[in-house]
Amino acid sequence: MTLIVNQDAFVAAQVVDLIAKERALALSKREWKHRIAGYGYSIRETAEGDIIETLPHHVPVCALPPELAA
Incomplete structure (x- = not known):
């Protein structure tokens, strides 16, 4: 299941x-x-990888690139 649906790439x-x-x-x-x-x-750590999300409603924006997660 994907958490990010219909997000603007820009x-x-x-x-x-x-x-x-x-x-x-x-x-x-x-x-x-x-x-x-x-x-x-904020950054939320999930089993599928880290997710960038908005505060305070925790709406997913996009996946955190792996080079930033380190």
């Missing part, structure tokens, strides 16, 4: 770009998650 690309920029600025994974929460996003 919006997802912009969100991933923002998440990647914040990851480059953060010194730790904890700080990174705090920084992106300020933009209204």
